[in-house]
Amino acid sequence: MKTIQLLFICCLFFSGGDKYIQKPSYPLDYSKAIVATCGSSSPTENIGTADNGKFMMHLPGWGHYSYQISTTSDSAQVYFDQGLTMYYSYHMKEALASFKEAARFDPNCAMIYWGQALAMGPYYNSAHTYLIPKNISKVLKLMNQSAGKASAKERDLLKVMSLRYPSSDADTVKTNLNAAYAQGMKGLMSIYPEDADIKALFIDAVMLIHPWEFWNNDGSAKEWTPEVVNLCETLLQENPKHPGALHYYIHLTEASRKPEVALANAQLLKDLFPGVAHMVHMSSHVYQRNGLYALGVAANDRADASLVRYDSLARHLSLNKHSSHYFAVQAFCGLTGGMYTKGMQDAIKCRKSVAPIYEDTYAQYLYMMPLFTQVRLGKWDELLKEAVEPDTRWTYAGILDNFAKGLAYVYSGKPNMAREQLVQLRTKMTDPILKKRRIPFNTTLQSAQIAENILNAVILFDQRKNAAGISSLNEAIKIEDEMIYAEPMDWPLPARQFLGAYLLKLGKPADAAQVYKMDLELNPGNGWSLLGLYQSLSALRKVEALAEYKAAYLKAFSGAEQIPPASVYSR
Numbered sequence: 083m084k085t086i087q088l089l090f091i092c093c094l095f096f097s098g099g100d101k102y103i104q105k106p107s108y109p110l111d112y113s114k115a116i117v118a119t120c121g122s123s124s125p126t127e128n129i130g131t132a133d134n135g136k137f138m139m140h141l142p143g144w145g146h147y148s149y150q151i152s153t154t155s156d157s158a159q160v161y162f163d164q165g166l167t168m169y170y171s172y173h174m175k176e177a178l179a180s181f182k183e184a185a186r187f188d189p190n191c192a193m194i195y196w197g198q199a200l201a202m203g204p205y206y207n208s209a210h211t212y213l214i215p216k217n218i219s220k221v222l223k224l225m226n227q228s229a230g231k232a233s234a235k236e237r238d239l240l241k242v243m244s245l246r247y248p249s250s251d252a253d254t255v256k257t258n259l260n261a262a263y264a265q266g267m268k269g270l271m272s273i274y275p276e277d278a279d280i281k282a283l284f285i286d287a288v289m290l291i292h293p294w295e296f297w298n299n300d301g302s303a304k305e306w307t308p309e310v311v312n313l314c315e316t317l318l319q320e321n322p323k324h325p326g327a328l329h330y331y332i333h334l335t336e337a338s339r340k341p342e343v344a345l346a347n348a349q350l351l352k353d354l355f356p357g358v359a360h361m362v363h364m365s366s367h368v369y370q371r372n373g374l375y376a377l378g379v380a381a382n383d384r385a386d387a388s389l390v391r392y393d394s395l396a397r398h399l400s401l402n403k404h405s406s407h408y409f410a411v412q413a414f415c416g417l418t419g420g421m422y423t424k425g426m427q428d429a430i431k432c433r434k435s436v437a438p439i440y441e442d443t444y445a446q447y448l449y450m451m452p453l454f455t456q457v458r459l460g461k462w463d464e465l466l467k468e469a470v471e472p473d474t475r476w477t478y479a480g481i482l483d484n485f486a487k488g489l490a491y492v493y494s495g496k497p498n499m500a501r502e503q504l505v506q507l508r509t510k511m512t513d514p515i516l517k518k519r520r521i522p523f524n525t526t527l528q529s530a531q532i533a534e535n536i537l538n539a540v541i542l543f544d545q546r547k548n549a550a551g552i553s554s555l556n557e558a559i560k561i562e563d564e565m566i567y568a569e570p571m572d573w574p575l576p577a578r579q580f581l582g583a584y585l586l587k588l589g590k591p592a593d594a595a596q597v598y599k600m601d602l603e604l605n606p607g608n609g610w611s612l613l614g615l616y617q618s619l620s621a622l623r624k625v626e627a628l629a630e631y632k633a634a635y636l637k638a639f640s641g642a643e644q645i646p647p648a649s650v651y652s653r
Contacts, residue, residue, distance in 0.1 A: 128217065129175065129178050129179050129182055129399065130398055131398065132396070132397070132398045133398075136183060136186075137179045137180075137182040137183040137186070138161065138164070138176065138179035138180045138182070138183040138396065139183075139395060139396070140160070140164070141164060141168075141176065141180075141357065141392060141395065141396075142357045142391070142395075143355065143356040143357015143358060143388070144164055144167050144168065144171075144355060144357055144358050145167055145323075145325065145354045145355045145358075147163060147166070147167050147323070147324070147325050148163045149162070149163065149166055149279050151191065151193040151194070151236065152191065152192075152193065152231060152232055152233050152236060153187075153188045153191045153193075153194075154188070155187040155188040155191075157184075157187040158184045158185075158187040158188035158191060158194060159184075160184075161180050161181070161183045161184035161187070162180070162181065162184045162191075162193065162194055162197055164176075164180040165177045165178070165179075165180030165181040165184065165197050165201065166197060166200075166279075167325050167355070167358070168180055168201075168358070169197075169200055169201050169205075170282070170286075170325040170326035170329055171325060171329065171355065171358045171360050171361045172205055172206070172207060172329075172360045173358065173359070173360060173392075174201055174205060174208075175399050175401060176392065176396070176399070176401070177197075177200075177201040178198060178201040178202060179396065179399055180197075181194055181195075181197035181198040181200075181201055182198060184197070185198070190228050190231060191228060191231070192225050192226075192228035192229045192231065192232040192236060192237075192240055193232065193236050193239070193240075195221055195222075195224045195225035195228060196225055196236075196239055196240055196243050198221045198225075199218065199221050199222060199225060199243050199246070199247070200243065202215050202218055202221065203246050203247075204260070204290055205286070205290070206286070206289050206290065206293050206333060207293075209260075209290050209293040210293065210521050210522060214247065214248065218247055219247075222243075222244060222247060225240055225243065226240065226244075235273075235274055235277070238270055238273065238274075239270065239280075241266070242263065242266035242267055242269070242270060243263075245259070245262040245263045245265075245266045246259060246260075246262075246263040247259065260287065260290045260291050261291060263287050263290075264284065264287035264288050264290070264291060267280060267283050267284035267287050268284055270284075271284055278317055278320065278321045278324055278327075279324075279326070281313060281316075281317045281327075282317060282324060282326035282327055282330070283326070284310075284313070285310050285313060285314055285317075285326070285327070285330050285334075286326065286330065288306060288309075288310050289310070289330060289333065289334075291306075292304065292306055293522055294337075294522045294523070294566070294567070294568075295522065296310075296311075296333075296334055296337060296338075297337045297338050297339075297567070299563060299564065299565075299566075301338065301339040301603075303338075307334070310334060311331075311334050311335065314327055314330055314331045314334055315331070318331060318347075322350070323350065323354055325354070325355065325361070328347045328350055328351055328354070328361075329347075329351065329361060329364055331343075331344055331347055332344045332347055332348070332351075332364050332367050332368055333367075336367050336368065336371055336567070336569065337567035339603060339604075339606075341368060341371035341372055341606060342371075342372050342606065344368045345368055345372060347365075347368065348364070348365035348366075348367075348368040348369060348377075348381075349365070351364055351365050352365050352381065352384070356384075356388075357388055357391065357392075358388065359385045359386070359388035359389040359392065359405075359408075360385070362381055362384045362385040362388060363381060363382055363385035363405070363407075363408050363411070365377070365378075365381045366378035366379075366381040366382050366385075366408075366411050366412070366415060367411070367569055369381065369415065370411060370414060370415050370418070370569065370570070371569075371605075371606060371607075372606055372607045373606065373607020373608050373609060373612075373634075373637065373638040374607070374638075375415040375416070375418050375419025375420075375421070375609075375638065375641060376415075376419055376421070376640050376641030378411065378412065378415030378419075379412055379415045379416050379419065379421065379424060379425075379428065379641065382408045382409070382411060382412035382415070382428075383412070385405075385408050386404060386405070386408055386409075389401070389402055389403060389404060389405060389408075390403055390404070404431075404435055405435075406432060406435035406436050406445075406448055409428060409431045409432035409435050409448075410432050410448050410451065410570050411569055411570050412428045412431075412432075413425060413428040413429040413431075413432045413451045413454075413455065413570075414569075414570035414571070414574055416428050416429070416455065417429070417451075417454060417455040417458040417459065417574070418458065418574070418608060418609075418610075419609070419638065419639060419640075419641050419642060420459065420609065420639045420641070420642025420643065420644070420645070420646060421641045421642055421643070422455070422459045422461065422642075422643055423643065424641070425455045425458075425459070426452060426455050426456075429451040429452040429454070429455045430452055432448050432449075432451045433448065433449050433450075433451060433452060433470075435448070436448045436449055438472075438473070438476050438479065439475075439476075440475045440476065440477070440515065441515065441518075443476075443477070443478040443515060443516065443518070443520075443526040444520050444526075446472070446476045446477075446478045446479035446482075447478065447479075447482070447526075447529070447572070449472065449476075449479055450472065450479050450482040450483065450486075452470075453465065453469065453482060453483065453486040454482075454486075454574055454575065456486065457485075457486050457489055457490075457575065457651075458574075458575060458651075459646075459651060460493070460646075460651025460652070462489075462490040462493050462494050463494070465486055465487070465490045466487065466490050466491075466494070469483065469486070469487065471483070477510050477513040477515055477516065478515075478516065478526050478529075478530060480506075480510055481507050481510050481511070481530045481533060481534075482533065484503045484504070484506045484507035484510070484537075485503075485507060485533040485534075485536070485537050487499075487503050488500045488501075488503035488504055488507070488537045488540075488541070489536075489537060489540055491503060492540050492541060492544050493540075493651075493652050493653045495653075497541065497544055497545070500537075500540075500541055500544075501541060503537070504534070504537050504538060504541060507530075507533070507534055507537065508534065510530075511527075511530060511531075511534065516530055520572075522566070523565075523566050523568045523572060524565045524566055524568070524572045528561050528562075528564070528565055528572070528573070529565075529572050529573045531557075531558070531561050532558045532561050532562055532573050532577060533573075535554045535555065535557045535558035535561070535577070536554075536555065536558050536575070536577055536580055538554045539551040539552075539554035539555045539558070539580065539584075540580070542554060543584055543587075548584075548588055551584065552581065552584070552585075555577055555580055555581040555584070556581070558577035558580075559577045559578055559581065562576065562577050562578075563604075575650075576601055576604070576605060576608075576610075576611075578597050578598070578600060578601040578604075578611070579598075579601060579610045579611060579614065579649040579650050580649075580650050581594075581597050582594045582597040582598045582601070582611065582614045582618070582649050583614065583648045583649045583650045583652070585597060586614070586617060586618060586621065586648070591617075591618040591619075591621035591622050592618070592622060594614065594617075594618040595615055595618035595619060595622065597614075598611040598612075598614040598615040598618060598649070599615065602615070607634070607637075607638055608638060609634075609635040609636075609637075609638030609639045609642075609646075610646065610649040610650070611649060612631055612634045612635035612638060613635040613639075613645070613646060613648070613649060614648065614649035615631055616628060616631040616632055616635060617648070619631065
């Protein structure tokens, strides 16, 4: 029976593996790109023990999920379960250390080494940076040497795990290895259709091949998306508390036009895995896509505290004490939710969490998050008085500084100084560093062009050159619409919210309403466009839905110190 099953898996791979071979949409010349990272990297180094000889201790708040393996040791099973949940949670060091601790209690259990090999492999947020660890061959050898005591299903899992890694030094093309692994997991799904974890690991395998590539900008699904989304939904129906399914479903749907489908997942992640930082943080991915900004801010406070706690419990692992990504999403939620005091606190934490250099334009973006907060909330005096001058070597930070100060000068009645900021901004636009793409997301040049067009438009409107101002904002919108989804957005101030506000000022509420409706398709639940749409419909005397829209924007601004006067602050 085993031979038949493994032949079936191999036939599936060799007959249909091409389906899962990725055709990269990113530049293969990495000199023209930088690579985005979020969360922990895959642990490729040796994991040592603490002073007490343990690789890992029982961690608080990881839940109770269990995948039964062939072991007679309760401790081995518990640490295996902890490791698997950590893998599903993208806490890779904690996962590997947990699996190694499990091996101390049952060194002859093949599935424990399978777990180690799983944790040493790539995952969604490391797909573009992953390097195959040199010591993986030792782990795979121990895994295969222990296979005699494994069940038939476990032996099949061991076989597929071997597909994840090269059989020789020459066979190191990651896309081919990932495709082989995905096809192997799909074969196991056919043999073991009731196994929830095989389904989850297949979803995970496909996500490795297509990281952050599940939806087109027009809202349509990529070719490979329906299969894994439907499978994940089925898995959640069958096993609504599965850690991998709960987590992966958020990633699979967050860039879609219906991110609200994962709202229940957000609450469950916080309830079921309250001590696991990334799981708690993932709830904020959903909240910031559905206008629940206050919840997003609170979730990241909890996530940050969880990072600190795990680090304090496992000092020997040198875990992340804080995450610039958590702070960035938190700051975005704060500024978009109108929470100036808290938003500035989190934006400053975001600034302090990075050390920008010339080449790292994304770190420069995070460094400038306080200015985005002040622009979003119209704090023009504070911006001009308190702005921290960025290092002159940081081109993109300088562009954002020019953008923010230019707006502040226009809205403070100093148009000449605003125009000077635009001139300075444009002199920086030719720097080739802006063309580097942050794989798998966007070039900094796209964001810089949006900044240029918005500032130019605001100056033109101030000069009563309204047609030219509208044209400039439409150009910003065009560029923004071509950008790949990221969280937080690589450009956090939607250009449509500027256009809608100026159309209302120009007495064009019908046009403004259409602009706001489109922005709400792209940024569901955001209070700025809900407020703008409410104001547009009020001007049109369309009273039927006014109460609904007012309630919606008040909900989005539930944590704000005050309700904004319009979809963007001006004078």
